[in-house]
Amino acid sequence: METLVPQPPLDDRPPVRPAAPRLRADATRNRERILAAARELFVEVGVDVPMDEIARRAGVGNATVYRNFPDRAALAQQVALSVLDRILVRAREAQFEPDAFAALCRFVHAAADERVGALCTLLSEHVALHADDELFAVKTLLDGAVQSLMDRAQQAGTMRTDVAPGDVFVALARLTRPLPGSQCLAHDESMFVHRHLALFLDGLRAAGCSELPGRPITLEELRRP
Structure with missing residues (x-):
């Protein structure tokens, strides 16, 4: 009788890529x-x-x-793919953190170290995400991993419930882009980024949170061209 080998859930499988030379x-x-x-x-x-x-x-x-x-498009596509791959690894590593909110914080700071703000520029201006199956597959896995981190923290009661993954991605994109005219911060830019991310993450905590204007930013909104 043929032995069946258990397969991981479809959502957890890495995207299938054609074999490269x-x-x-x-x-x-x-x-x-x-x-x-x-x-x-x-x-x-x-x-x-x-x-x-x-x-x-x-x-x-x-x-x-x-x-x-x-050409530049091919290079931009591969840079975007390499950064997405690395951020996905960081999201999956964070899931092993026993404290749900600490897991989200770990991911956010790790993603900042990957300079995700530059990736956002690539995806919005130079890479057609929806037309690239490989990039879209990795981005879909990343979205799911971040959603899982946030769901876990919200279910634990340690994270406010009026936010969505899009809020986290927007904060990461804005805070990891170099500030214009910020030469005074050039010597310690990494510390500047992580300091303000810590302030942002404190605002996501459930305890003592204030009412937010507007509504949560969904992943579907961020995917719109």
């Missing part, structure tokens, strides 16, 4: 350096940073950049 070790390192450099420069300068500057930051030639990423 195996790269040599040096080619893999070059690709990773290009993605890291592009991600840094997208945050520091913007998505329209010259490709030559990305090559210089990565320590590779222009030909190596274009061999891996034929």
Whole structure:
């Protein structure tokens, strides 16, 4: 009799991706350096940073950049995918935190370290999320993981109930973008971000919360083009 192997729930399975050609070790390192450099420069300068500057930051030639990423759109798509993947890992790691509200806080601070604000610019201006099955699949898994974190905290009675995941994503997007004219904060930007995220998270606590104007921001609203 054939032995059946238990399968994880569909929502917990990673997105199925087509097998990519195996790269040599040096080619893999070059690709990773290009993605890291592009991600840094997208945050520091913007998505329209010259490709030559990305090559210089990565320590590779222009030909190596274009061999891996034929155009800016392809590079932006892969940067967005790599950041989404990393944030999804952070959300899943946070689920092992026994305290429900602490789990949400852990995720929010970890997502901030991934500079998710730059990702929002990529998704809204340079990457067609709904037209990219791979990106959309990872984003759907991330949305579900964050929803689960918030549901758990709200059910535990430690988080206010008049907020939704969209509120968290908007706060992350705004607080992780570099402030214009903020050179006085450049030496300690990370501490600045985490300080204000802590203030935001305190506002999500159920105890002593004030009435909020407006209504919660849903994930469906954030997905609208």
